[in-house]
Amino acid sequence: MGNSQSSLPTYYNADPTNNARSHSLSGYVDLASAAMGASxxxxxxxxxxxxxxxxKAGAPGAAGDAWVTRRHNPTADWAEIRLGSAGTIAGFDIDTRGLDGEQAAAVSVEGRVAGGDGAWQELLPKVEISGNARHQLALWTETADAFSHVRITLHPDGGVARLRVYGTVVVGPPVEGETDLASVTSGARVIAASDDSLGARDNLILPTSGDASTQGWKTRRAHAPDHNDWAIVRLAAPGFLTRLSIDTRPYDGDQPVSAAVQACYSDRANPERDPECFWYQIAPRTELSANTLHDLEVTLNDVPFSHIKLVIHPDGAIARLRAYGQRVNDVEQEAAREDAEASAEAALAAEIGLADSTPAPSTDAEDTAQIDLVVAEAIEVVVKPKRTDDQPHRPKKSKKVEKQQLMSPAARPKKLKPKRQAEDSGRASPPPTQFSSRAGELIQSLTSPVPQRKRARTRSHAEDDLDNAPANAADAKSKRTVRKSKPRSKTDA
Structure with a gap:
């Protein structure tokens, strides 16, 4: 079948026998299906x-299960459809099964480019059709533009039971965080299955939930012992999987006895043809119930995978399969952003530390000398405890460090917070000096700009002993806070 309105045909009949199980349009997605979200x-x-x-997703039934207009239209009838996902278009299936004498004499199809000016472009020229037949018409060249709407026109009137618009989903901007990497709207595809005689394998990854009209993937009954069926899904992009979902709604009695999920990483479209591909079991064999949404945890959520394989025992029907996770590219970009932020923070900390590390000059030589004398006496006579073998060793501090710690807040140089200082220098900051109550009162009376008017309360021997106890060496060291990356995934169902 060719194009009668052009010297060069723009389409061809992909299935002249009308019963082929596989043809040139078999590998494409029906963008105009209600199960894809079309309307x-x-x-x-x-x-x-x-x-x-x-x-409608299913095959047409009686004559009422079709779009049929009144007779004797002087012009033409038409219907506009918003596609479930914008995509490039490779061909059409104009189905008139159930219509014998009520079908239109001819049809044509136009499209509206996604994000375009709203103008209609011809996709399929006027084509004559017959009753009780499927007209699977493939374009010689898949469109370069992505379309969001199509309009089918009946010349002049009549009926069409189903319209399939086969094409490739154009994936929008990636969703931040966890997403369903096994959804067709994200770019996933079911590339192989052991059997799908009673329910198409592509139904597994449709974005809508399974129901009586859309159905799911369904295999024949197998009575051989230890039999299993399987379906392989190429994920929208390699990613880290966090959880899986197996939906047996609306099946009650048709569901498998149990199911397990495996995963692998391969650069090939079909990993079955990759000799280096190894399948890991990421969800154990789980018993399945009827009319239930089963949520399964992934055991290897820190390993990237490109394909998953659903294995059912021994046979049965699964409505939908979901594989939630984060794309590898998204995780790498997130890690790069965090590294850049950490580098910027380290550079800022180094700059601040260089500016704040210079001690403020003393303005009074006598006060400085007096403070040095008091500090030396306090350390030598009162503060310095006798170290026992069971106490951790504490490094000695210079008088200059002790002097800076005892200076008044106005004259004391600014200090970085322990976190910033540790990140800047790479060394633990020195532990603070601990004084007994008598040494503290003596030093405070000499260094405070306003004389104390009240005597500090009398402290008990227990409190003095607590003050004199050496600080734990582990607590004295500044711990660098490790920047935690944003979790790869959510664990909520």
Missing amino acids: VERASDERFGAAANLI
């Missing part, structure tokens, strides 16, 4: 059948 926005006429029937 009919408006139609010129729906006298004998709603235009919403065009986007």
